Amino acid sequence: MKSLRIAIIGAGLAGISAARTLTGKGHSVELYDKSRGSGGRMSSKRTEFGELDMGAQYFTARDPRFRHELQRWLDAGWAAEWSPKMYRFDDVGLAASPDEQTRYVGSPRMTALSRHLLVGLELQSGVRIVELQRNDEQHWNLMDDGGRAYGPFDRVLVATPAPQAVPLLKASPNLAQAAAQVRVAPCWTVALSFSQRLATDVEACFVRHGPLDWVSRHLSKPGRSGADSWIIQSSADWATEHEATGANDVTQQLTEAFAQVLGLNLPEPDQRMAHRWLYARSVEPCAWGALAAPELGLYACGDWCLSGRIEGAWLSGRQAADSVV
Structure with missing residues (x-):
């Protein structure tokens, strides 16, 4: 041809x-x-507190063709395995999760992978x-x-x-x-950075109660540095209901939900950042x-x-x- x-x-x-x-x-x-x-939704944001993954938080590999390609990325140092202390939060409360899924991230940030490719x-x-x-x-x-x-x-x-x-x-x-x-659903992502490390063992958490869907400690990922930063992401339903809500109000409401998930009285963050993904994920792929x-x-x-x-x-x-x- x-x-x-x-x-x-x-x-x-x-x-x-x-x-x-x-x-x-x-x-x-x-x-x-x-x-x-x-990189699309494999997005990272450069800040004075480190480069923060504001989009996709990790990925998995199931198909043999993709696993073969992933091995090339791992060998080159473009990606790394991420094994966080995983938790789950629902209407009963916070508990360790038995989830044993192998997860991967771009290294030293999610956008590094797309830039190498x-x-x-x-x-x-x-x-x-x-x-x-x-x-x-x-x-x-x-x-x-x-x-x-x-x-x-x-x-x-x-x-x-x-x-x-x-x-x-x-x-x-x-x-x-x-x-x-x-049908594609939206998502609000909020990043919070603290000068002092929060007193919790949680490194990643699936949230199944309230406005949140996901919480992760950025420093738990390979190659990350900087402050104790956290990425919190809303559920699709909550983002849809708050499509017209301002970023400041979104940040406040999701920060309160984050504190409830961890069961902590949060100190004042050194940095707050919000981003709305209009097309975050397909409802029915x-x-x-x-x-x-x-x-x-x-x-x-x-x-x-x-x-x-x-x-x-x-x-x-x-x-x-x-x-x-």
Whole structure:
């Protein structure tokens, strides 16, 4: 097959996975992402109290193909196993969890993984693609929100959250309709940093009562340094109900819930930070793997096409790339 010029919209793990696969097969690939960085929801925030993982907190590996790739990351030092003291909080209270799931994190932060995987790839960050234009029967141009055109491309692969993919896939009603069926839930993430270490053995906790869904001690992860920082994430239902609530009020309410989970009177944090993920997780992940309209040279992938997990994002990108070629 001749070398193709391929555009990939979205530099999360699905887009990066597709890009590396296609580049490895000799194709010319250009990645575009509206953010200044990469990794999508594998996001880390640099602060004076350390770099904090504000998005995905960890990932697991079940599929043999992904486990094989993960071993390469582990050997290179891009990822590390994380074995926190795991707890569970519900309407009965806080208790140690018998959970024995093996978990992994990017090292020394979640975004480190995507940055290593981007080496050798061409990425244009800070570019918001809003429309795909068919300039003849075989080629595509990409239009950004400032009216600038990019292209022409032989193929286009959309690797954004499903709601953002819908307008980009309008040239294929079947693909757009499929993406429109996917329901994606929001999440509020709050980071708190303390100068003194909190007196608790909890390092990670699944929360099944109240507004929270997850709590983790950042320093319990391999390679992390800085203050005693904690990441607390809301449930999808709570985030939906508080979509219009200001960040200060969200921080206060979730901090109170965090104190209740740990059973502590918290000191005043040295740092508070809140971020709302509009498209945090798929409510009911599909089993498509990827979407394809080969007659148009248009494709879509993402964790929403598969399992809703980081592993699913990587596998979906690989499947989309295989569909392209």
